[in-house]
């Protein structure tokens with residue numbers, strides 16, 4: 001087990017290095033010159049060269065990447081001499097359009113994204129798993145059919161549509177939330193009500209699609225597991241249906257959900273671009289989309305991409321280790 | 334010997350879109366404590382369906398069951414087919430136990446062997462988890478698993494097929510059931526392991542004076558361990574007799590076909606060719622009104638007036654405690670068989 005974990009850890013680090021390197025190569029290939037954007041209209045060749053140096057773009061991609069790695073560990077100075085700005089470790093870069101270290105931007109955006117992800121996760125897991133289990137237990141009933149419709153709607157409606165519908169009806173039409181308060185950040189520890197007001201609707205929008213998928217997944221897993229031989233064995237022993245469901249069926253049926261849930265949650269930690277955009281939240285998704293579409297803020301894009309992929313890669317590791325604890329066949333393999 | 338289980342006129346059918354599948358058609362059999370009843374028949378003849386009905390393991394929403402299955406318990410007889418679900422559940426594992434064909438998938442992959450046996454024990458016994466594990470070790474010892482106190486903490490995938498079937502037997506017997514139904518317990522195992530498991534079952538039966546129902550499609554297996562045999566064909570019992578009667582005094586053409594399809598050792602295999610019965614059993618959805626075996630029966634032409642096609646024969650006593658379902662008498666069947674052999 002220890003060998004397995006350390007091996008996986010090694011590959012995780014390797015993978016992250018590769019991901020960040022590819023991000024640098026991809027952005028090098030893009031037909032956008034960030035230096036030209038930053039130095040704007042009245043740009044002389046000298047000024048452009050100067051800006052390029054300031055942004056650290058006057059060296060090869062590999063070297064840019066190495067400097068980035070170095071900055072992650074020991075921090076980094078941007079600009080020259082007196083005008084230099086110091087970003088402490090972990091320095092992801094400096095956003096010249098926001099005049100802030102990328103790490104500062106990320107540290108403000110992340111709590112927003114985390115709040116959205118956690119709330120959505122709780123909602124969709126509760127709804128998805130319980131609907132799925134109930135539908136499986138009452139297979140073929142009216143309830144099961146209603147849940148099938150829910151699954152169909154949830155999986156086919158895109159988030160931007162449900163999001164806009166939620167905004168129009170719940171927020172603007174029924175005034176359940178003050179339109180001016182949309183997207184306002186409140187600290188969940190000091191102002192839990194305000195936090196909930198900000199996040200409940202975007203989280204519900206996001207959770208809707210996931211809950212539908214999880215309902216379907218749970219339902220089919222429970223049905224499939226119920227016809228396993230070991231469930232018949234449990235029944236032949238004389239166990240009650242309640243115990244069979246709880247200890248035998250769900251244990252086996254929900255184990256694969258750990259993997260799915262871990263990866264989905266990690267994916268959201270990188271930012272829910274559409275939902276954040278629709279609800280005007282300044283999370284990782286919100287700032288990424290802005291950096292891509294309006295300000296061409298490459299350091300921000302690099303930063304959010306790397307943070308998002310780190311979450312996914314690390315989640316993969318955690319999920320695999322967790323699964324090995326759940327399923328002895330994996331543990332002993 | 335006192336009869337423990339008495340199945341009478343058991344009908345089991347499964348409603349499907351194409352019509353009801355009548356998988357068990359007026360089936361009766363019984364087994365006494367200390368006795369082994371073998372139920373033999375081709376795949377699909379309804380052996381499992383009948384016994385799953387006795388155990389109450391059919392999905393009640395998708396199965397129609399009628400008839401009776403009386404368990405003669407010390408506290409009085411009870412019909413498990415009409416008793417409430419909860420009552421039958423409390424008989425499972427205690428009064429009656431069952432083991433299944435495929436030991437590879439019959440154990441929960443996420444729990445240790447010990448946990449799974451202890452869980453069965455805890456249903457009918459007071460005691461701590463540790464007591465349950467201790468009992469599990471005893472049971473594993475009993476069924477011949479070496480190093481039981483260590484292996485009790487291992488998971489199913491760490492056991493071989495034969496060892497898993499031993500685990501299943503240990504689990505089924507942990508509460509000293511009076512009836513053990515073994516549904517093709519050795520089919521998935523290789524030949525040497527098969528005979529070990531059968532011997533183990535026979536030993537345990539003596540030790541605990543259990544009633545055992547051994548389901549198999551292999552008459553060779555039956556010869557070693559059974560006291561009586563019921564032969565099933567297409568959802569019906571077609572012959573039922575003590576073991577020697579079946580082997581040396583067969584009254585039914587189908588049983589004869591089954592016997593011809595196993596290698597015999599009594600003449601060193603010389604001169605006997607293995608003969609599978611040609612053809613397929615009829616559909617269980619539109620049950621023929623005549624004898625279900627008619628289409629495949631070499632003897633049908635010896636019955637006059639198309640009787641085999643028109644009328645399904647009753648199960649009648651052909652000789653003392655020897656029942657058969659055929660329009661021919663036992664004597665006629667033997668004579669015709671001898672004639673046929675003579676011609677060849």
Ligand SMILES: Nc1ncnc2c1ncn2[C@@H]1O[C@H](COP(=O)(O)OP(=O)(O)OP(=O)(O)O)[C@@H](O)[C@H]1O
Nearest residue numbers: 347354356375376377378379380381382383550617
């Ligand atoms: N739940 C069910 N729904 C519909 N048909 C079923 C169901 N269970 C069993 N059957 C049918 O009933 C018939 C008898 O099945 P059963 O499992 O009792 O056969 P078997 O004698 O045990 O055969 P095998 O040796 O293959 O185990 C088969 O034709 C089978 O397809």
Ligand code: SF4
Nearest residue numbers: 624627630641659660
């Ligand atoms: S009743 Fe007729 S068809 Fe059926 S087994 Fe006897 S001889 Fe064959």
Ligand SMILES: [Mg+2]
Nearest residue numbers: 380381382516
């Ligand atoms: Mg069967």
